Amino acid sequence: MSTSAPKRLANLWDDAKAAAMSEPERLVYRSNLLGSDKRVTNYGGGNTSSKIFQKDPLTGQDVEVLWVKGSGGDSASIKLDGFSTLYMDKLRALKGLYRGVEFEDEMVGYLPHATFNLNPRAASIDTPLHAYVNHPYVDHMHPDAIIAIAASVNSKELTKQIFGDSIGWLPWKKPGFELGLWLGKYCEENPNSKGLILESHGLFTWGDTPKECYETTIAIINQAIAWFEQQTEGKTIFGGAAVPSLPAEQRRAIAAKLMPKIRGLISEDSHKLGHFDDSAAVLEFVNSNNLRPLAALGTSCPDHFLRTKIRPLVIEFDPANPDIDAVVANIPEDIAAYRVDYQAYYDRCKHDNS
Incomplete structure (x- = not known):
């Protein structure tokens, strides 16, 4: 971390602007705000989701739909067509087809069968990670300040030291169906948690409103930045300077x-x-x-x-x-x-x- 104190992330949420939007539009808004600062996530990185009730085009009944960033999207510039849409009841039904971690790759092939409203946007490998979190709004980002914690040899201990019980921790597991189940289990067992750090990977946060989810993400990253500032204040960083900068x-x-x-x-x-x-x-x-x-x-x-x-x-x-x-x-x-x-x-x- 730099010895020059970095600015905190600003809370850019505009209530008036968000109030005039539909739920899917608020997801785009939230994503664009998060992706606009590379301290939150790098280009093409991270994903966001909202679980939204919409009318099924076949039955006319209200159904729960997962809107989640599709493969290849960029949070800063994503629009509505960058999100996959999937039936939540079908995603939950996939648990019954799961044959275990050695077969988890086959679960990717089932995701198109859960598509809502013939959406052509392909669902990403992170879809189960959002689906099985029992909160309606989820952010998954890769902030530099959080990665510095997540990639440390004592990642779990640092997470506890910095965040207490508000943010949990899970060991490294490649993204996929099994990790989605891990996240779901953690949420059920820790109903008061605001999110968790995935070892060597990134940050998950959630909320009951889009604003709460966004503000939690910003607050947790700022908390990590503040901790690093405190730890590095007055200390030599990177072994000190070897050469001066040219003009x-x-x-x-x-x-x-x-x-x-x-x-x-x-x-x-x-x-x-x-x-x-x-x-x-x-x-x-x-x-x-x-x-x-x-x-x-x-x-x-x-x-x-x-x-x-x-x-x-x-x-x-x-x-x-x-x-x-x-x-x-x-x-x-x-x-x-x-x-x-x-x-x-x-x-x-x-x-x-x-």
Whole structure:
């Protein structure tokens, strides 16, 4: 965490705006608010849901429908058509078909049979995690401050220390039907809980209104940020600074020279866009003594490495002797070595059935 105190997440909920919306529109509104701040979840990350009573187009009867972010959506920009809709009674009936954890992958094939109103949006693997939480509104986010807790070796103890009994904890389990059942069991056994942390994964929060759910999510993340601020105040972070930063104009000039070369080398199979970030928190990390060993540890949340791969490539650069031509000359070899390392990681960890 940066030694410069990060701002708390703002509560952006507007009662007047929300009151004029339908229930599905309030789900979009809630999702967009959460996704608008990357401290809450990264691009394409997290999912939200609402259990809404609607008229069945066949029977005309009111039925409970799960609206949940579909596969491939982005919380910040999602619209109504980005959500899957499924009959809750059919999702509950799936429990009777479940043959155990060794067969849980087959449950994904049943989800289309629960589709409400012929919605073409495919349901995601996280659908059971929302369906079996016995609250009508659920947020599942991957906030940096929460991931720092969830990925710690003493994740369970930290969760208890920071949140007491208001937030629970579950050990790592890959997303799927079994984890959905775990969440449902936890909710039934802990009716006063506001949410839980999934080890090495992220945060689940819930509420009885869309506003309550959203505000709980924001409050829990802010509570984690505040705890980290308290723990790091006055302490050396990342092993201290190894090098000073170059002036801002010089940093950007160097980035402008490096980016076209990097983009060209990584765009062999598909075109890529570059993004340059020299914020205070980033500089604190890249200037630090522990940059290389910490970068080698890689990402700590599956939702993150879907976007960033397992670890970043650190390109050697000495700001006291900024030889850009030498850096540019070495980039092809650096990227080639990164690809070899990544392929070796993939070959070591792949499964025949995955």
